[in-house]
Each structure stands twice: as C-alpha cells, then as structure tokens.
Amino acid sequence: MALVVQKFGGTSVGSIERIRSVARRCLAAQRRGDDVVVIVSAMSGETNRLLGLAHQLTTVPDAREMDALAATGEQVAAALTALAIQAEGGRARSLLGHQVRIRTDGAFTKARIQAIDGTKIASTVAAGEIAVVAGFQGVSESGDITTLGRGGSDTSAVAIAAAIGADACEIYTDVDGVYTTDPNVCPSATKIDRISFEEMLELASLGAKVLQIRSVEIAMKYGVPIHVRSSFSDAEGTWVTAEDQSLERVVVAGVAYDKSEARVAVIGLTDTPSTAADLFGAIADKNIAVDMIIQGASRGAQDETDITFTIARSDLDRAKPEIEAIARERLGAREVRYDSAIAKVSIVGLGMRSHAGVAAKMFRLLADEGIPIQAISTSEIKISCLVAVKYTELAVRALHDGFGLGERPKT
Amino acid sequence: MALVVQKFGGTSVGSIERIRSVARRCLAAQRRGDDVVVIVSAMSGETNRLLGLAHQLTTVPDAREMDALAATGEQVAAALTALAIQAEGGRARSLLGHQVRIRTDGAFTKARIQAIDGTKIASTVAAGEIAVVAGFQGVSESGDITTLGRGGSDTSAVAIAAAIGADACEIYTDVDGVYTTDPNVCPSATKIDRISFEEMLELASLGAKVLQIRSVEIAMKYGVPIHVRSSFSDAEGTWVTAEDQSLERVVVAGVAYDKSEARVAVIGLTDTPSTAADLFGAIADKNIAVDMIIQGASRGAQDETDITFTIARSDLDRAKPEIEAIARERLGAREVRYDSAIAKVSIVGLGMRSHAGVAAKMFRLLADEGIPIQAISTSEIKISCLVAVKYTELAVRALHDGFGLGERPKT
Numbered sequence: 001m002a003l004v005v006q007k008f009g010g011t012s013v014g015s016i017e018r019i020r021s022v023a024r025r026c027l028a029a030q031r032r033g034d035d036v037v038v039i040v041s042a043m044s045g046e047t048n049r050l051l052g053l054a055h056q057l058t059t060v061p062d063a064r065e066m067d068a069l070a071a072t073g074e075q076v077a078a079a080l081t082a083l084a085i086q087a088e089g090g091r092a093r094s095l096l097g098h099q100v101r102i103r104t105d106g107a108f109t110k111a112r113i114q115a116i117d118g119t120k121i122a123s124t125v126a127a128g129e130i131a132v133v134a135g136f137q138g139v140s141e142s143g144d145i146t147t148l149g150r151g152g153s154d155t156s157a158v159a160i161a162a163a164i165g166a167d168a169c170e171i172y173t174d175v176d177g178v179y180t181t182d183p184n185v186c187p188s189a190t191k192i193d194r195i196s197f198e199e200m201l202e203l204a205s206l207g208a209k210v211l212q213i214r215s216v217e218i219a220m221k222y223g224v225p226i227h228v229r230s231s232f233s234d235a236e237g238t239w240v241t242a243e244d245q246s247l248e249r250v251v252v253a254g255v256a257y258d259k260s261e262a263r264v265a266v267i268g269l270t271d272t273p274s275t276a277a278d279l280f281g282a283i284a285d286k287n288i289a290v291d292m293i294i295q296g297a298s299r300g301a302q303d304e305t306d307i308t309f310t311i312a313r314s315d316l317d318r319a320k321p322e323i324e325a326i327a328r329e330r331l332g333a334r335e336v337r338y339d340s341a342i343a344k345v346s347i348v349g350l351g352m353r354s355h356a357g358v359a360a361k362m363f364r365l366l367a368d369e370g371i372p373i374q375a376i377s378t379s380e381i382k383i384s385c386l387v388a389v390k391y392t393e394l395a396v397r398a399l400h401d402g403f404g405l406g407e408r409p410k411t
Numbered sequence: 412m413a414l415v416v417q418k419f420g421g422t423s424v425g426s427i428e429r430i431r432s433v434a435r436r437c438l439a440a441q442r443r444g445d446d447v448v449v450i451v452s453a454m455s456g457e458t459n460r461l462l463g464l465a466h467q468l469t470t471v472p473d474a475r476e477m478d479a480l481a482a483t484g485e486q487v488a489a490a491l492t493a494l495a496i497q498a499e500g501g502r503a504r505s506l507l508g509h510q511v512r513i514r515t516d517g518a519f520t521k522a523r524i525q526a527i528d529g530t531k532i533a534s535t536v537a538a539g540e541i542a543v544v545a546g547f548q549g550v551s552e553s554g555d556i557t558t559l560g561r562g563g564s565d566t567s568a569v570a571i572a573a574a575i576g577a578d579a580c581e582i583y584t585d586v587d588g589v590y591t592t593d594p595n596v597c598p599s600a601t602k603i604d605r606i607s608f609e610e611m612l613e614l615a616s617l618g619a620k621v622l623q624i625r626s627v628e629i630a631m632k633y634g635v636p637i638h639v640r641s642s643f644s645d646a647e648g649t650w651v652t653a654e655d656q657s658l659e660r661v662v663v664a665g666v667a668y669d670k671s672e673a674r675v676a677v678i679g680l681t682d683t684p685s686t687a688a689d690l691f692g693a694i695a696d697k698n699i700a701v702d703m704i705i706q707g708a709s710r711g712a713q714d715e716t717d718i719t720f721t722i723a724r725s726d727l728d729r730a731k732p733e734i735e736a737i738a739r740e741r742l743g744a745r746e747v748r749y750d751s752a753i754a755k756v757s758i759v760g761l762g763m764r765s766h767a768g769v770a771a772k773m774f775r776l777l778a779d780e781g782i783p784i785q786a787i788s789t790s791e792i793k794i795s796c797l798v799a800v801k802y803t804e805l806a807v808r809a810l811h812d813g814f815g816l817g818e819r820p821k822t
Contacts, residue, residue: 016467053491056427058498065497068505069490072483079480080464086476087469094479098509099554143510 001033002167003125007135007157010044011174012231013077016084019043022231023084023092025172026130030090035125037164038092039135039157040081042073063108067137067147071097074134074153082132092130095120097137097145102156104138104146111138111146113155113218116163125164133160154215162222169224171211172231177238178203178210180405181255186397188406192253193236196243199253200226202348202382216240243350251351251358252403257396258344259389261291261310263374264319266327268334271305275331279307282326288319292344292377292384304334308375310386313340342374343392346384347399359383365402371395412444413578414536418546418568421455422585423642424488427495430454433642434495434503436583437541441501446536448575449503450546450568451492453484474519478548478558482508485545485564493543503541506531508548508556513567515549515557522549522557524566524629527574544571565626573633580635582622583642588649589614589621591816592666597808599817603664604647607654610664611637613759613793627651654761662762662769663814668807669755670800672702672721674785675730677738679745682716686742690718693737699730703755703788703795715745719786721797724751753785754803757795758810770794776813782806 006026013019022038030036050069054061078094085092100120104111124131135153138146148155154171161169176191178200183189195203197220204213210228219226219240229237269275276295283290292310311319316338327333352358359376362383366373371394375386387395400406417437424430433449440447461480465472489505496503511531515522535542546564549557559566565582572580587602589611594600606614608631615624621639630637630651640648680686687706694701703721722730727749738744763769770787773794777784782805786797798806811817 016464020468050487053427053487054494057431057491057494061494062497065490065493065505068507069487069494072486075483075486076461076464076480079476080468082476083465083468083472083480086473094476096479096556145507 001035003035003037003164004029005037005039005157005161005164005166005169006172007039007153007170008041008081008172008231009153009174010041010047012172013040013042013081014044016080018231019077019080019084020088022081022172023088023090025231026085026092027088027090030130036130037121037125037160037166038081038130038132039153039160040074040077040132041135041153042070042077046073046076064144067108067111068145070147071134071137071145074136078132078134082130085130085132090130091128092132093124094132094134095124096134098139098143100133100160102138102159104140104148106140106142106144106146108144108146110149111140113138113148113159116159118160118164121160121164151212154212155218158215158218158224158226161224162218166224168227169219170227170229171215172229173210174231175210176230176233176235177228178240178254180253181396181400182257185257185393186255186400188397188401190405190407192238194239194241195253196350197240198243198381199348199350200240202346202379203254203256211240250349251355252347252349252399252405253351254348255396255400255403255405256346256348257392258346259392260313261342261344262313262316262338262340263308263310263342263386264323265306265308265337265339266323266331266333267306267337269305269307269327269331271303275305276307278331279326280309282330283319283323286319286322288315288322292375292386294375294377310342310344316340339374341389342386343389343395344384344386345392345395345399346382347403348382350381352383353380361402362399365398366395369394369398371398412446414446414448414575415440416448416450416568416572416575416577416580417583418450418564418581419452419492419583419642420564420585421452421458423583424451424453424492425455427491429642430488430491430495431499433492433583434499434501436642437496437503438499438501441541447541448532448536448571448577449492449541449543450564450571451485451488451543452546452564453481453488457484457487475555478519478522479556481558482545482548482556485547489543489545493541496541496543501541502539503543504535505543505545506535507545509550509554511544511571513549513570515551515559517551517553517555517557519555519557521560522551524549524559524570527570529571529575532571532575562623565623566629569626569629569635569637572635573629577635579638580630581638581640582626583640584621585642586621587641587644587646588639589651589665591664592807592811593668596668596804597666597811599808599812601816601818603649605650605652606664607761608651609654609792610759610761611651613757613790614665614667622651661760662766663758663760663810663816664762665759666807666811666814666816667757667759668803669757670803671724672753672755673724673727673749673751674719674721674753674797675734676717676719676748676750677734677742677744678717678748680716680718680738681743682714686716687718689742690737691720693741694730694734697730697733699726699733703786703797705786705788721753721755727751750785752800753797754800754806755795755797756803756806756810757793758814759793761792763794764791772813773810776809777806780805780809782809
C-alpha cells in the first residue's frame with residue numbers, strides 16, 4: 001500500500017468520457033490498496049476560452065482578475081472528476097487551492113508555492129476518499145486566488161506529493177514517457193525507462209516539453225519520484241528519480257534541440273576585464289534574457305575580442321536597437337551580426353561526468369555529417385552546439401544514433 | 412453620495428458586450444458620487460451548461476460537488492465584470508463568497524446565509540474601487556463552497572446590502588419593474604412605482620417572478636430598500652420599501668395567478684377535533700407540501716366534514732397513493748377527488764386591511780364573468796380564489812381592471 005499522487009493534464013480530462021476513464025484509473029489504484037490523491041488541469045481548451053473572453057474586454061488585463069477567471073477551469077475539472085469517481089461507485093471530494101491552503105506569493109499569473117498544508121488532503125484520504133485537487137491554483141496570504149502559470153499543474157502535483165510525503169507522483173500525459181529525443185525528428189527514438197532529476201532538468205530546459213521544469217526542481221529538492229506515463233494505457237512510463245549509484249549509467253541519456261533562439265555575435269570589442277560585465281549588465285537592464293554566452297580568447301596584440309550569445313528569437317526585434325546602442329555606441333564594437341536561422345542541439349547525460357571524450361565524439365559525429373558548429377557551450381552533464389537551423393534534424397539523428405540511443409537503453 | 416448595491420442577473424451579463432454596459436453603468440453611478448458594490452450572476456446559459464456536464468456523469472450528483480461546479484459561473488462573471496470596469500478606465504476588484512466570507516449553513520445547493528463579514532467589501536469601496544461580488548455563492552463553516560439555490564444572487568445582493576448598510580439595493584433585470592399583473596395575460600398591466608415589502612412578498616410567492624422571495628424577506632427584516640429596474644434603460648423601476656403611512660394607499664396593488672397547483676378534495680370525513688391534524692400530519696410525514704387548506708363547517712347531524720387543499724401539481728402522481736391511504740383507509744373518508752385543471756387567482760394589497768368589501772367585490776367581479784369559485788382563502792393582505800384553469804386569464808383581467816389597476820396607480 002502506497003500513497004500516490006496522480007496528475008492528469010487537460011487532454012486527459014478533455015471530455016466527459018475522458019474524465020470517466022480518469023475516474024476508473026483512480027479507483028483501480030485505490031482498489032489495489034493505494035491511497036490516492038488526484039490533481040487535475042482544466043479541460044483542454046477551457047483556459048484559452050476563458051482568457052479569450054478577457055481579451056475581448058482588454059488587451060492589458062489585470063493579473064489578479066485573470067487568475068480568478070482562469071482558476072475556474074481547474075475548479076470545474078476537479079468537481080467533475082469527483083462526480084465521476086462517485087458515479088463509478090467510489091468516494092471522492094474536490095479540494096481547491098484555498099481549501100487545501102496551497103499558499104503562494106502574490107505574483108499573479110506566475111505565483112510560486114510557499115507552503116502547502118497537507119492536513120485537509122490527509123484527512124480526506126484517511127477517510128477513504130479520493131482527494132481531487134484543482135491544479136494550477138493557490139491562494140495568497142491576503143486570500144486572493146493565484147495561478148502558477150502555464151503547466152503549473154505539474155508543479156501543484158509534485159509540491160503536493162512532497163507536502164504529504166507521497167511515495168510517487170504519477171504525471172499522466174498524452175505520450176507514454178520521456179523519449180531519448182523527439183520521435184518526430186528521429187524515428188529510432190526510444191522511451192527512457194529511468195532518468196535522473198538532473199538529466200530531466202537539462203532535457204526539460206532544452207525543449208523536452210513533457211514535464212514543467214519547476215516541477216522537476218521541486219521533485220529533486222524533496223526527493224519525490226515522478227512517473228511520467230500515458231493516460232491511455234497501463235504501460236510503465238518513465239521514472240524520474242534521484243541518481244542511482246548502483247546502476248550502470250548510460251553516458252548520454254537524451255538529445256534535445258531548440259529552434260527558438262537567435263544568435264548575436266558582437267565583433268571587435270576592446271578587451272578589458274569589464275567588457276562582458278558591461279555588455280550583459282546593460283542587456284539585462286533592458287530585460288532581455290540571454291541563454292548561451294561564448295567568449296573566445298582575445299586576439300593577441302589587437303586587444304580585441306568577440307562575444308557570441310543567444311537570446312529568444314521572439315525578443316530579437318525589440319532587442320536589436322538596444323544591443324546596437326550598447327555594443328557599438330557604448331562599448332565601441334566594430335560590428336554586430338544577427339542570425340535567427342540557428343538551432344541549439346544538446347546531449348545530456350550524467351555519465352559524461354566520468355567519461356572522457358564525449359564532447360570530442362559529439363563534434364566528430366556532427367563533422368562526419370558536414371555540419372559546421374557555430375558555437376559550443378558545456379555544463380557538467382550537457383554539451384550544446386549551435387548549428388544552422390537547416391541541419392537540426394540531421395544533427396539530432398546523428399547524435400542520437402551515434403551515442404547508441406536508438407537501441408533500447410540499459411538503465 | 413450614497414452606498415449602492417447593484418445586482419445584475421444572468422441576462423444582463425450574458426455576453427461580453429452586455430458586461431461592458433454593466434461596467435459603464437457601475438462607473439456612471441460612481442461618477443455621480445456613489446460608492447458602488449456590484450453583485451453578478453453567472454452569464455446566462457452558463458449554469459445550465461455546467462449542470463449539464465455533471466448530469467452526463469450521474470443522475471444523482473453529490474450536492475457538495477455540484478456547488479463547487481456551479482459556483483464557477485459567478486466567479487467567471489465577477490472577474491470579467493471587474494476586468495470590464497478596468498477596461499473602461501475604472502478601478503474594480505472581484506470578490507468571491509469565501510473571500511467576502513458570506514457564511515452559510517452546510518445545506519449544499521440551497522444554503523442559507525448565516526453571516527456576512529462586510530469588512531472586505533468596505534475596505535475595497537473605501538479605497539475607491541468598485542467591489543464586484545460573485546452572487547449565489549457562500550462558504551460553509553468547514554470551508555466548503557455552497558450555493559444559495561436558483562435565483563440566489565438576489566438574496567446575495569440584499570443580504571450584502573444589509574450587511575454593509577447600503578442605502579439601496581438595485582436589482583437590474585430584463586423587465587422595467589414589477590407589474591400590477593402579468594402583461595402577457597392583461598395588456599393593461601402597468602408598472603408599479605412603489606410597493607411595500609409585504610405586498611411584494613405575497614406577489615412573489617404567488618408567482619410574480621421578478622424577485623426571489625427570500626431576498627424580499629431579508630430586505631424587509633433589515634429595512635433595505637430594493638429598486639427593481641431594467642438593465643437596458645435608465646428609467647426608474649419599482650421601489651420595494653417599508654410601508655409608508657403618509658401615502659394614500661391603493662387598496663389592491665396587484666393581481667397574481669398560479670397554474671402550478673392541483674386541488675384535492677377529501678369528502679365525507681368523520682368530523683372529530685383531530686381530523687385536520689391527523690390528515691395533514693400524515694401528509695407532511697410523506698414530505699408533500701400543502702398550500703391552500705379550506706375546511707367548511709361540518710354538516711350537522713352526520714358529523715361529517717369535507718376538506719379541500721392544494722398541492723404542487725408536480726407532486727400529484729407521487730402523492731395520490733399516499734393521500735388515498737391516509738384519507739380513505741386511516742381516516743375513513745368516503746371519497747377523494749383530484750383536479751389538476753385549476754388555477755389560483757389572487758389579489759394583494761395592504762389597503763384591504765382597512766377597506767371593507769374588497770373580498771365581496773372580488774367575488775362579484777368573478778361572478779359577473781360567469782366564473783365559478785371552487786375555493787377561497789384569505790390572509791390579511793391577500794385574497795385567493797381557485798377557479799378552473801381555463802378561466803385564468805379572464806379572471807386576471809376582470810380583477811385587474813375591476814380594481815382600477817389598468818389606470819396608472821397612485822402611490
């Protein structure tokens with residue numbers, strides 16, 4: 001007997017028929033002897049419908065009212081799910097953010113959870129009922145309804161699992177787990193059976209959209225095992241857990257790509273100790289988020305340096321005049337080049353910490369396909385390369401199969 | 412400068428465009444110098460949509476979950492109305508039942524308000540904001556969301572007006588006030604400018620559907636003047652207030668009718684002191700609600716009596732075997748007759764307390780049209796007659812015009 005949190009996304013509760021099968025799945029777990037807490041998102045389409053109503057009224061809606069509005073989506077889904085469980089002969093009770101007391105800060109539309117009172121969920125479960133908690137929502141200290149931002153239901157689920165000491169947090173979704181890479185790009189992609197929190201964090205932040213990155217952070221912090229699995233089957237999905245020393249570790253766990261960035265190359269900067277600080281300090285002041293930063297050695301006698309960085313492509317138009325002003329006028333750069341036809345391709349794996357030559361192998365695999373590398377960035381468990389966007393799929397397939405991910409990975 | 416509660420029903424907030432005009436109306440009142448508290452119902456159709464979803468899952472839904480589900484309708488309307496006020500340049504804040512703390516008992520789907528904490532509304536208004544309160548909903552002592560039953564938003568509005576000491580409670584609706592009778596039945600029906608709480612109570616309970624009867628009871632108890640008016644015009648509607656001794660009182664304020672009842676005549680009962688108590692005690696035990704009760708004098712030597720009463724027509728099929736068992740088998744009645752083709756026609760007016768002959772005039776007006784009276788029941792300010800249902804409209808018109816209501820009533 002275990003205490004299990006099950007989270008169902010908008011697609012999984014997207015119709016009355018689907019809600020009914022969610023109810024059956026919860027009851028099956030209860031019948032196996034588990035205590036069950038369910039977290040639901042809004043029925044798919046509902047959040048957009050609600051926000052659409054608001055946007056008919058105003059283009060700059062008040063964040064507090066948007067949260068009060070959007071939170072109804074999860075409230076409806078929670079009540080319907082509780083009714084569905086009852087209709088299937090079970091006992092259930094819906095609980096809202098302010099009823100559980102999922103306490104957040106007051107940052108409407110992107111609130112962060114500060115504390116969760118697990119007593120109401122615990123007493124519900126202790127009474128033999130399934131607790132159906134509305135995801136995505138919380139309550140501020142002043143009693144205002146807040147929401148955690150898009151995808152916040154994953155965060156709700158993991159945070160609740162941590163608060164009540166659940167044995168596992170199951171994230172039900174419309175895919176059957178986390179894949180070694182995007183199956184649409186690489187047909188040989190395989191489902192990962194087990195992956196560490198650290199690897200999942202890198203994969204999530206690199207574009208694998210299965211799990212919200214914040215939920216993985218919380219799971220890692222509190223040691224909550226996550227099980228990502230399909231809401232349409234009973235098959236095992238992917239377990240995201242703490243690093244397991246006893247297992248033979250794969251070197252590379254997955255390959256990710258991201259086409260949402262643009263490259264900015266600032267050429268011919270005078271190389272002083274404060275050049276990078278001046279440049280990125282000024283860019284940060286303009287509220288432009290920077291991802292990769294690469295600076296090579298300065299070019300000897302000329303005391304000149306080049307700095308390359310990436311920003312979100314959607315920020316490029318807004319950022320260009322700011323960057324020109326900073327780089328050319330204030331820092332005297334000779335030239336600034338922009339390229340939005342780029343992609344970031346990354347390999348992620350805990351194993352690369354103890355395996356030499358992983359980077360070299362990555363570069364070789366790309367070179368063998370004739371793909372020029374425009375920039376490189378590495379962390380302890382990740383290596384990212386910028387390539388021309390047209391090479392994205394070719395690069396992903398070359399890396400994926402070159403690191404042996406096409407075969408069923410051993411975990 | 413006044414403190415005004417404005418309540419808008421589902422039709423008045425039935426679309427984004429209508430919500431916008433509600434916002435303009437609230438702001439106009441604020442610009443005139445009033446402090447404004449707005450109560451909104453769910454957008455028309457929304458409550459039925461939500462209940463429809465639940466009924467796809469179960470025919471006997473759990474009342475607690477139905478309330479959590481239905482309350483979202485008003486939450487959406489409140490947030491959108493606050494956004495609309497902001498979009499028009501005003502300042503507004505939505506408040507839910509649990510945020511105001513509209514404390515109710517735990518009778519889900521038909522909860523009764525026990526206490527309202529006016530401080531949150533007061534501080535909102537004191538800050539120059541319009542408080543937009545979700546109607547229809549409250550919160551139980553244990554923190555569960557409750558609803559007040561259909562039409563409960565009127566009750567919310569009047570109870571909030573009482574709690575915060577508002578100068579008036581304006582009920583915006585799709586008609587321009589309370590009429591002397593149903594204009595669909597009697598073209599000469601006129602809008603009533605001013606009517607007492609007592610008269611409004613009798614008219615509401617007799618079938619005039621403009622105001623929820625519970626809201627009138629609360630308004631009378633706390634002396635909150637109600638102004639029923641159209642959300643589509645600025646014309647004065649009907650004021651429902653405490654009886655005003657200084658005004659020349661009309662004898663009859665309005666004519667109501669009700670086609671929803673059925674008549675039951677129990678013939679040939681042995682007349683003992685406990686006959687009526689035995690009969691109606693047993694009927695009440697079967698949870699059958701009785702409206703009119705008429706018992707004539709017993710017929711001399713035979714020690715026999717007849718008792719006529721009315722019940723809701725929708726209860727008739729269920730009630731028949733129960734009534735047979737009680738009346739014939741237990742009380743030895745000779746015969747029970749049922750008639751569902753009847754209507755109750757009533758005249759209401761404070762003035763009849765001090766005017767003799769009103770009842771006689773009513774019976775004469777019906778007799779002049781050849782309408783047989785099947786039963787009569789009177790209270791201090793109301794006289795009701797049962798007639799065959801086919802005479803309903805004829806009776807209403809005869810009484811309405813016979814008591815001079817077709818002319819503009821003097822108040």
